[in-house]
Amino acid sequence: MSDIANRPAPLDSLTPSDQELYHYVYRSTAADDLGRAEIDAIVRRSGHRNEVFGLTGCLHHEDGLFFQWLEGPRYQLDQIVNKIRRDPRHQDIEDLSYGPLTRRIFGSWTMRSTDRSDGSLTQWLTDADVSTYDRRGYASSVGAFLKSFAA
Ligand SMILES: Cc1cc2nc3c(=O)[nH]c(=O)nc-3n(C[C@H](O)[C@H](O)[C@H](O)COP(=O)(O)O)c2cc1C
Numbered sequence: 001m002s003d004i005a006n007r008p009a010p011l012d013s014l015t016p017s018d019q020e021l022y023h024y025v026y027r028s029t030a031a032d033d034l035g036r037a038e039i040d041a042i043v044r045r046s047g048h049r050n051e052v053f054g055l056t057g058c059l060h061h062e063d064g065l066f067f068q069w070l071e072g073p074r075y076q077l078d079q080i081v082n083k084i085r086r087d088p089r090h091q092d093i094e095d096l097s098y099g100p101l102t103r104r105i106f107g108s109w110t111m112r113s114t115d116r117s118d119g120s121l122t123q124w125l126t127d128a129d130v131s132t133y134d135r136r137g138y139a140s141s142v143g144a145f146l147k148s149f150a151a
Pocket of ligand 1: 006042045046047049050057059066068070080083084085086087089090111
């Protein structure tokens with residue numbers, strides 16, 4: 001395995017647009033055989049790598065689905081997102097939101113980990129009266145739900 005690929009680009013080699021603060025939110029389906037121990041391992045390793053890459057965020061797991069908020073310099077974010085998208089521990093990755101951010105939401109967490117016991121997205125969507133067919137409403141509700149864990 002190439003160690004270089006696991007190192008972030010030095011900030012002074014990046015253009016201002018590479019360094020712009022960006023966020024990415026997606027939903028995915030966890031692999032069938034993924035247990036609590038594997039999820040804990042993903043969170044632990046992600047936290048370490050995110051710290052090196054200057055990324056922060058939150059991973060929520062509920063009913064076999066993952067919902068993740070990730071934020072940081074655009075270049076570093078894109079590098080990790082490419083890895084996440086190829087990871088066989090989940091599939092059916094659906095992009096919900098990607099774009100600039102004015103300030104970090106999860107500045108104090110390299111990888112906050114939450115599940116149904118912390119809060120239920122299903123309940124949140126029901127309370128907000130959002131249908132999964134309303135893609136914009138769904139994406140913005142998932143974003144608001146994840147952001148609520150930064151408080
Ligand atoms: C649901 C999920 C969320 C993940 N989140 C992150 C993350 O926030 N940061 C990270 O570095 N890796 C994350 N990973 C792990 C990456 O997909 C990948 O395994 C890791 O970056 C190491 O990649 P490499 O083995 O190609 O170096 C996540 C994996 C899954 C399945």
